[in-house]
Structures are given as C-alpha cells and as structure tokens.
Amino acid sequence: MRFYLTYTEEVKQALAAKSPVVALETTIISHGMPYPQNVQMARDVEQIIRDNGAVPATIGIMNGKIKIGLNDGELQEFAERGEVEKVSRRDFSYILSSGKTGATTVAATMIAADLAGISVFATGGIGGVHRGAEDSMDISADLKELAQTNVAVVCAGVKSILDIGRTLEYLETQGVPVVGYQTDEFPSFYSRESGFSVDFRTDTPEEIARMLQIKWKLNLQGGAVIANPVPLAYAMNHDKMEEVILKALHQADEQHIAGKNITPFLLNSIKQLTAGKSVETNIALIKHNAEVAAKIAVAFMKQQPRAQMGFV
Amino acid sequence: MRFYLTYTEEVKQALAAKSPVVALETTIISHGMPYPQNVQMARDVEQIIRDNGAVPATIGIMNGKIKIGLNDGELQEFAERGEVEKVSRRDFSYILSSGKTGATTVAATMIAADLAGISVFATGGIGGVHRGAEDSMDISADLKELAQTNVAVVCAGVKSILDIGRTLEYLETQGVPVVGYQTDEFPSFYSRESGFSVDFRTDTPEEIARMLQIKWKLNLQGGAVIANPVPLAYAMNHDKMEEVILKALHQADEQHIAGKNITPFLLNSIKQLTAGKSVETNIALIKHNAEVAAKIAVAFMKQQPRAQMGFV
Amino acid sequence: MRFYLTYTEEVKQALAAKSPVVALETTIISHGMPYPQNVQMARDVEQIIRDNGAVPATIGIMNGKIKIGLNDGELQEFAERGEVEKVSRRDFSYILSSGKTGATTVAATMIAADLAGISVFATGGIGGVHRGAEDSMDISADLKELAQTNVAVVCAGVKSILDIGRTLEYLETQGVPVVGYQTDEFPSFYSRESGFSVDFRTDTPEEIARMLQIKWKLNLQGGAVIANPVPLAYAMNHDKMEEVILKALHQADEQHIAGKNITPFLLNSIKQLTAGKSVETNIALIKHNAEVAAKIAVAFMKQQPRAQMGFV
Numbered sequence: 001m002r003f004y005l006t007y008t009e010e011v012k013q014a015l016a017a018k019s020p021v022v023a024l025e026t027t028i029i030s031h032g033m034p035y036p037q038n039v040q041m042a043r044d045v046e047q048i049i050r051d052n053g054a055v056p057a058t059i060g061i062m063n064g065k066i067k068i069g070l071n072d073g074e075l076q077e078f079a080e081r082g083e084v085e086k087v088s089r090r091d092f093s094y095i096l097s098s099g100k101t102g103a104t105t106v107a108a109t110m111i112a113a114d115l116a117g118i119s120v121f122a123t124g125g126i127g128g129v130h131r132g133a134e135d136s137m138d139i140s141a142d143l144k145e146l147a148q149t150n151v152a153v154v155c156a157g158v159k160s161i162l163d164i165g166r167t168l169e170y171l172e173t174q175g176v177p178v179v180g181y182q183t184d185e186f187p188s189f190y191s192r193e194s195g196f197s198v199d200f201r202t203d204t205p206e207e208i209a210r211m212l213q214i215k216w217k218l219n220l221q222g223g224a225v226i227a228n229p230v231p232l233a234y235a236m237n238h239d240k241m242e243e244v245i246l247k248a249l250h251q252a253d254e255q256h257i258a259g260k261n262i263t264p265f266l267l268n269s270i271k272q273l274t275a276g277k278s279v280e281t282n283i284a285l286i287k288h289n290a291e292v293a294a295k296i297a298v299a300f301m302k303q304q305p306r307a308q309m310g311f312v
Numbered sequence: 313m314r315f316y317l318t319y320t321e322e323v324k325q326a327l328a329a330k331s332p333v334v335a336l337e338t339t340i341i342s343h344g345m346p347y348p349q350n351v352q353m354a355r356d357v358e359q360i361i362r363d364n365g366a367v368p369a370t371i372g373i374m375n376g377k378i379k380i381g382l383n384d385g386e387l388q389e390f391a392e393r394g395e396v397e398k399v400s401r402r403d404f405s406y407i408l409s410s411g412k413t414g415a416t417t418v419a420a421t422m423i424a425a426d427l428a429g430i431s432v433f434a435t436g437g438i439g440g441v442h443r444g445a446e447d448s449m450d451i452s453a454d455l456k457e458l459a460q461t462n463v464a465v466v467c468a469g470v471k472s473i474l475d476i477g478r479t480l481e482y483l484e485t486q487g488v489p490v491v492g493y494q495t496d497e498f499p500s501f502y503s504r505e506s507g508f509s510v511d512f513r514t515d516t517p518e519e520i521a522r523m524l525q526i527k528w529k530l531n532l533q534g535g536a537v538i539a540n541p542v543p544l545a546y547a548m549n550h551d552k553m554e555e556v557i558l559k560a561l562h563q564a565d566e567q568h569i570a571g572k573n574i575t576p577f578l579l580n581s582i583k584q585l586t587a588g589k590s591v592e593t594n595i596a597l598i599k600h601n602a603e604v605a606a607k608i609a610v611a612f613m614k615q616q617p618r619a620q621m622g623f624v
Numbered sequence: 625m626r627f628y629l630t631y632t633e634e635v636k637q638a639l640a641a642k643s644p645v646v647a648l649e650t651t652i653i654s655h656g657m658p659y660p661q662n663v664q665m666a667r668d669v670e671q672i673i674r675d676n677g678a679v680p681a682t683i684g685i686m687n688g689k690i691k692i693g694l695n696d697g698e699l700q701e702f703a704e705r706g707e708v709e710k711v712s713r714r715d716f717s718y719i720l721s722s723g724k725t726g727a728t729t730v731a732a733t734m735i736a737a738d739l740a741g742i743s744v745f746a747t748g749g750i751g752g753v754h755r756g757a758e759d760s761m762d763i764s765a766d767l768k769e770l771a772q773t774n775v776a777v778v779c780a781g782v783k784s785i786l787d788i789g790r791t792l793e794y795l796e797t798q799g800v801p802v803v804g805y806q807t808d809e810f811p812s813f814y815s816r817e818s819g820f821s822v823d824f825r826t827d828t829p830e831e832i833a834r835m836l837q838i839k840w841k842l843n844l845q846g847g848a849v850i851a852n853p854v855p856l857a858y859a860m861n862h863d864k865m866e867e868v869i870l871k872a873l874h875q876a877d878e879q880h881i882a883g884k885n886i887t888p889f890l891l892n893s894i895k896q897l898t899a900g901k902s903v904e905t906n907i908a909l910i911k912h913n914a915e916v917a918a919k920i921a922v923a924f925m926k927q928q929p930r931a932q933m934g935f936v
C-alpha cells in the first residue's frame with residue numbers, strides 16, 4: 001500500500017511527528033470554481049490551516065500515485081484543469097492502475113486521507129441525495145463513504161443543488177453523525193438556515209474531537225459530517241438562494257444539460273444569477289471550514305494521536 | 313474499549329462463565345410504553361429470561377458509560393423518563409462523549425451487545441422502512457445495523473406502523489436472514505399474519521443457533537431477524553389492526569404531529585382505539601420473545617461459546 | 625471455516641499451486657435454462673475455461689457443504705433441478721446448517737469464491753434494480769455483494785428484465801467499478817447496446833487484472849462488474865429485444881405471475897417471442913464471459929497471486 005502514497009515534505013514530517021494534519025480535496029479546485037480563483041482559494045485555504053496550527057494535505061491522484069499534499073506546480077496543474085478526471089470510489093483503483101491524473105471527490109479524498117492516517121478533512125459541501133432521487137436513485141457515493149471510512153468532514157452542508165431532507169434521512173439510516181458546530185440548524189451551503197436540524201449541536205472543537213475518539217475506539221466504522229454554517233457576513237438569504245437554484249435547475253433542464261456537464265453549468269448559472277456573489281460566499285465558507293477543521297485536528301491529536309497507517 | 317463498558321455483577325459473571333446472556337433494549341422502556349407498565353414489563357421480562365436458563369442484560373447509556381445490565385434504580389430511571397434521549401448508531405459516540413444518558417434503540421443495543429459479546433437480543437418489533445419511504449427515504453438505521461452487526465434479534469415483526477413489504481425487500485438486498493420461528497408467515501406485531509412469507513421456517517431454538525454459528529464462523533457479517541409471532545391468546549385480528557393503524561396515522565397527519573412526537577402519539581392513538589388491548593398484546597409479545605431468545609441463547613452457548621470480546 | 629468447504633481434485637490442486645481459477649454459479653444451471661441445454665452449457669463453459677489456461681470451479685451447496693467445483697454427477701443434479709433452492713446471502717448459512725442443497729446466485733457464488741480465495745467469476749448477467757423498484761424497493765442482493773466482497777464478475781450486463789439505468793446509479797453510490805471490456809457502452813445482455821456508458825473502458829485482461837490488484841491492495845472492499853458484450857454474431861437488436869421484454873413483462877402481469885415464478889416465466893416468454901433465439905444468445909454470451917474471465921484470472925495470477933484463504 002505504501003508504494004502508492006507519496007507525500008510532500010511538510011506533510012511527511014507532520015505525520016511522522018503525529019502533528020495535526022487536515023486533508024483537502026482537488027475536485028473543488030478542478031471542477032468547483034473557475035481559474036484563477038480556484039488556485040488562489042486553494043493556497044489561501046492551505047495557509048489558514050497552517051495559521052491554525054495544522055498542516056494542510058491537498059489530495060489528488062497523479063500519474064498513478066496518491067498525492068498526500070501537493071507542491072505549487074501540482075496545485076497549478078489541477079487548477080488549470082484540462083483533462084483531469086473526477087475520481088470517486090469506483091474510479092479510484094482504475095485511475096491509479098492506468099497511471100492517469102484525477103481530482104479526488106469527497107469520497108475519494110476520504111479514502112486517501114484514511115490510508116494516510118489523516119482524520120479530519122475540510123471541504124465546501126458534500127455530495128448527497130440528488131433532487132428527484134426518490135425516482136432516479138441518483139445518490140452520491142460520498143454518503144456511502146461517510147458510512148464506512150473513518151474521516152470527519154467539515155462542510156457548510158451539502159452541495160447547494162441537492163436535496164437536504166432526503167440526504168439527512170439517508171445519513172440517519174447509515175448511522176452517520178451529523179454534528180452542528182455552533183448551530184442547531186443544518187446549514188444550506190450559501191445560507192445558514194435550511195429548516196432541518198442537526199443531530200446534535202457542539203460548541204467547541206474539543207467536543208467534536210472527543211466524540212470522534214470514542215467513535216473510532218469503539219470501532220463504530222465511518223466518518224462524521226461536521227456542519228459549519230457560512231460566516232454571517234457572507235451568508236445569503238435562504239429563500240432567495242432556493243429561488244436562484246430552482247431557476248438554474250430549470251435552465252439546465254430547458255437546455256438539456258446532463259451528466260458531467262450539469263454541475264459546472266449550474267454553478268455558472270448561480271454565479272450569473274447572483275452577480276458573482278455566490279463565488280465569494282463559496283470561498284468564504286471553504287476558508288471557514290478550513291479554520292474549524294484545523295482546530296478540530298489540533299484538539300484530536302492532543303487527545304490521543306491515531307496510528308498513522310499509511311506513513312509509518 | 314473496555315473502559316466504556318460496565319456490567320452488573322450478574323451479567324459479569326455470566327459472561328465470564330460463558331453462560332447464555334440475552335440483551336434487552338431501553339428505548340422500549342423509555343419511549344415504548346407508559347409508566348409504570350414499562351418498568352413492570354422490564355422486570356417481568358428479565359425474570360422470564362432467568363426462568364429459561366439465561367441472564368438478562370438490559371442495555372442503556374448512563375453518564376458516559378455503556379451499561380450492560382441495569383440495577384433496579386437504573387431501570388427505574390429509564391422507566392420514569394424525563395430527559396432520556398433515544399440513541400441510535402449516529403448518536404452513540406456523542407451520548408458517550410458528552411456524558412449524557414440515553415435509551416438505546418434496536419440499532420444501538422445491537423452495537424452494545426456486540427461489544428460485550430452477547431449474540432441474542434429480545435425486543436418487541438424492530439424498526440424498518442416507514443410507510444411512504446419510497447418517497448421520503450425514511451428508513452430506520454436498525455436495518456443497516458442488522459446488515460453489519462452480529463446479533464440475532466428476536467421480535468414479533470417490525471413496529472406496527474411501518475411498511476412490512478418494503479422492509480422485507482430492504483432486508484433481502486442487505487442479505488439479512490428473516491427466520492420464522494414456528495411460522496411460515498412473517499408476523500405483523502399485534503397479529504400473527506401479514507400476508508408476507510419469512511425466508512425460511514425453523515421450529516427449534518437449536519436450528520436457529522446452528523444457523524447463527526455457521527453464519528458467523530463464515531464471516532457472513534450481520535445479524536438475523538428471528539420472527540416470533542405473538543401468542544395466539546393475545547393475537548389481534550390483522551385486518552382490524554390495519555384499520556386502527558391507518559386511523560391513527562390519519563389522526564397524526566390531521567394534527568400535524570411529526571418528528572420525535574409521532575411514535576408516542578401513534579402508540580397512544582392505537583391504545584385508545586383498541587380500548588387498551590394493544591398494550592396488553594405488546595407486553596405479551598415481548599415476554600414471548602424473551603422466552604424464545606433465552607432458549608436460543610442457551611442452545612447457542614451449548615453449541616459453541618463465542619469469544620466474549622468486551623469482557624475478557 | 626475450512627470444515628464447510630470441499631473441493632474437486634482439479635480445483636484443489638489449482639488453488640494449492642496458485643494457478644488461475646474461475647468461479648461459476650449454479651443458479652444459472654438450475655434456474656436459468658431448460659434441461660438438457662443447461663448441463664451441456666455448464667460443461668462447455670468449464671472446457672472453455674480450461675482451454676484458456678484456468679481451472680473452472682462451479683460452485684453450489686450440497687448437503688451442508690460448500691462445493692468448490694462439482695463433479696459430473698453433481699453438475700447433473702443441479703441441471704435436472706427438482707427441489708434445488710436458490711441461495712442468496714440471506715439464505716447461505718441456513719442452507720448449510722439445515723443440510724440442504726442450494727444453487728448459488730451471483731451474491732452467494734461471490735461469497736463462496738471469496739472464502740476459497742478465487743478472485744474472478746464468470747456468469748451471464750448479474751442481478752440489479754428491478755423495473756419499478758423506485759416504488760417497490762426490489763433490488764437484488766447481488767449489488768450489495770458487489771459492494772463488499774472482493775470478486776470480479778464478468779457478465780454481459782444485468783439480467784435482461786431489470787432496470788439498467790437505476791442499477792448503474794446504485795452501483796455508483798456503492799462505489800463499485802463498472803468496467804467495459806472492449807466497449808464504451810454498457811451492454812444490455814442480449815444486445816451490445818443500452819444507451820448507458822461504462823465507468824471506463826479497458827481493452828486487455830492485463831489492465832483489468834492490474835486494477836483489481838491495486839483495488840484490493842488498498843483495501844478498497846468489494847468486487848467489480850466486468851461488462852463484456854455478447855459477441856456480434858449472436859447479438860440481438862436492442863430495440864426489438866426491449867419490445868420483447870416489455871411484452872413478456874406485460875404477459876406476466878396479466879397472468880398474475882409473481883415471486884419465485886416470475887423469472888422462469890419471463891425467460892420462457894422471451895424464448896417463445898424470439899423463436900428460441902434468446903437461448904442461443906444466452907449460451908453464446910456465457911461462453912464468451914467464461915473465456916474473458918479465464919484470461920483475466922491468468923493475468924491476475926501472473927501479476928501477483930492472492931493468498932488463498934479457504935484452502936491453505
């Protein structure tokens with residue numbers, strides 16, 4: 001297994017020293033945001049993690065290796081996109097065996113983080129149950145991953161275009177804790193409200209770290225959703241955003257956009273319809289998630305360092 | 313792990329001696345029945361298990377510890393309710409880490425029983441697919457737990473307000489055996505009939521024990537549903553009960569009852585609509601399940617004792 | 625565990641020598657085709673595997689033993705049918721513990737192959753999401769098995785009467801790779817087309833073997849669907865077959881055929897409606913899958929033999 005993992009020097013030393021490390025995904029860079037905002041965001045997020053006492057490990061697959069941490073040129077490569085594939089669990093081994101380069105989704109980043117012994121991961125929003133999935137059965141592999149892989153994911157909810165209520169039902173069936181960080185309400189990505197409750201509210205990184213420690217000591221397999229609302233200054237109005245999203249979905253439908261093209265199309269529509277404000281909010285919430293994730297990682301490693309399987 | 317488990321002296325000795333033990337849940341006490349019928353039922357059920365050659369281990373979480381067996385005062389505390397939370401898989405680690413007290417559902421009781429090395433568990437009815445879940449996706453975590461945790465659950469079917477057919481489909485997909493005990497038909501909690509078949513009929517505790525032994529020796533992960541119909545003397549008419557349940561569901565709908573309030577509301581409606589007979593039947597079927605579970609546990613330990621992981 | 629597995633001499637020697645072995649199922653013999661075409665097909669398929677450098681291991685349960693490889697008389701017994709039960713994951717331990725004989729489905733054959741340390745399995749079509757399952761929740765246990773058991777299944781798609789689109793959605797959620805062998809399009813059993821894409825195309829057995837090696841080295845639990853279209857000479861027209869299948873489903877509906885009787889009824893209807901050509905195509909695709917599976921098994925064992933758990 002070790003053969004497939006490569007580390008930046010910074011991450012390597014942090015793992016060896018059992019210092020806190022926070023995983024980051026590459027799909028958010030390659031598919032989630034336009035260039036050059038994406039690479040700027042990626043660098044800012046890494047710095048925020050360092051400023052909060054942890055080491056960032058941006059994760060992707062390049063030329064048949066799982067990269068735990070990317071150097072500047074590698075980050076640039078994911079940001080400028082081109083041929084980069086999106087890698088979920090089902091694609092993971094093929095992208096490696098074929099020597100391709102792939103940006104890891106939430107599911108694939110969780111897998112890689114777990115292999116490297118990293119327990120905390122910051123992103124924007126996780127995948128979930130798609131609108132209409134009660135008919136289409138289109139449900140993101142991120143949810144199944146959360147049910148089986150021991151990584152906590154700090155996010156501002158599910159990606160904005162998904163079905164929040166059914167995603168929470170699915171997570172309940174699978175036994176995944178949905179933890180509010182300083183909130184009783186599950187946030188809805190661009191907004192702090194959704195009308196749905198979290199399973200339980202926590203107010204400190206230490207509480208979350210303690211829960212994770214016990215969860216994994218008892219072999220309760222799987223991760224946790226740490227729901228962290230977008231900072232108030234950047235939060236958008238919930239009802240207006242729901243309108244915007246419905247309009248974007250309607251446009252996609254009218255123009256017969258489907259498959260891999262749908263997410264970039266919707267993100268662009270939403271950007272247009274909000275006069276660019278959605279991208280600002282998106283960046284703000286990711287930065288906030290990075291900060292909270294770093295604090296949780298610090299608390300977690302203070303309480304008891306996990307054996308780092310991939311590295312040592 | 314051992315740090316989180318505490319035992320009554322009776323259970324401790326039984327586990328150390330590899331004597332048969334039967335797990336019992338606390339949600340049935342705290343949320344399933346009014347006081348003081350619930351505490352009386354809980355004590356009677358424990359005695360029935362002893363009378364049939366096994367030791368009862370009523371399971372709950374108190375002040376950050378998993379209780380394997382409750383003493384009289386603790387049982388009383390769950391029975392009188394108040395702030396007791398309902399704990400399923402998703403809540404398990406948080407209730408422990410926050411030092412709270414929680415009544416364990418079928419899923420959480422299975423987890424705790426498995427940690428303690430207890431293989432047989434008696435309850436009333438398991439959770440399942442909710443009516444309307446083909447749209448709402450509301451499916452109990454009990455079903456996922458049955459797919460992954462090695463504990464046999466003796467029950468009179470699924471809780472009466474659920475969708476039996478779709479629950480059986482879900483269990484089939486997940487590979488969970490649905491075993492009839494002295495029945496070809498899957499029972500419907502208050503009634504002995506449902507119109508649905510079990511996967512296979514068994515007629516003795518030994519047959520069931522043998523199946524479980526082989527299942528777990530072959531590493532076929534997960535539990536089994538042991539479907540044990542309510543005794544004839546207490547059985548209610550299937551069609552009449554279906555009418556009662558539909559009426560109760562209708563009332564809940566009209567009065568906009570939702571979330572955590574719905575189950576107690578429905579149980580109360582059903583009680584009213586049956587002039588109290590539903591509670592009698594409920595108690596009778598639980599006692600019968602306890603008896604059958606004790607016999608299976610005795611047979612199971614005779615065939616070959618399982619290593620008791622939590623304790624030894 | 626070893627106690628429950630028995631081997632033919634041919635398979636025993638192959639496993640001991642770490643030679644390539646291909647698993648085959650018995651349900652395809654007992655329930656998938658009329659006698660004596662089924663036994664002829666079974667023998668031909670075994671020979672094709674030998675001709676391609678691997679050893680066939682037809683799997684079934686007889687008198688409480690898991691048979692890894694069947695001798696002539698045993699094969700005959702499954703082919704002539706009678707009381708043979710269909711065994712999926714849920715039935716596996718019961719059929720063993722009750723000493724019955726059972727034909728293994730895709731799910732059960734995967735379990736047995738995995739216990740014996742066999743990594744490649746050839747069949748006709750796998751189970752999947754049933755038409756109408758967005759309402760009925762009728763989803764084959766084969767899909768859940770693919771998500772958890774480390775065996776690659778070479779097939780010509782899903783059984784013809786299922787819902788291809790929703791099956792692919794389910795597999796994506798579960799993280800199961802759907803690999804095209806010399807095809808970009810997911811085949812539809814009798815036809816080479818379906819309108820749906822595979823996750824990625826491969827063109828050589830070596831590529832597939834390499835992907836499997838990495839998958840399992842990284843502990844990415846579960847199997848893979850190797851989608852291998854029916855040879856052109858035997859392929860049927862996709863639109864015409866879809867019409868035929870809809871007609872057969874309609875007939876089943878009209879005649880109130882349900883439960884265990886539905887698959888044989890539909891297969892017979894389809895045979896009638898295609899003047900017997902469907903059976904020919906069915907046999908041709910199974911033979912082709914056996915050939916490809918043997919080649920994958922040979923490549924897999926060359927790259928690095930898996931520890932054979934059951935045998936050694």
Ligand SMILES: [Mn+2]
Nearest residue numbers: 138139140796
């Ligand atoms: Mn999808």
Ligand SMILES: [Mn+2]
Nearest residue numbers: 172450451452
């Ligand atoms: Mn629910």
Ligand SMILES: [Mn+2]
Nearest residue numbers: 484762763764
């Ligand atoms: Mn089915």
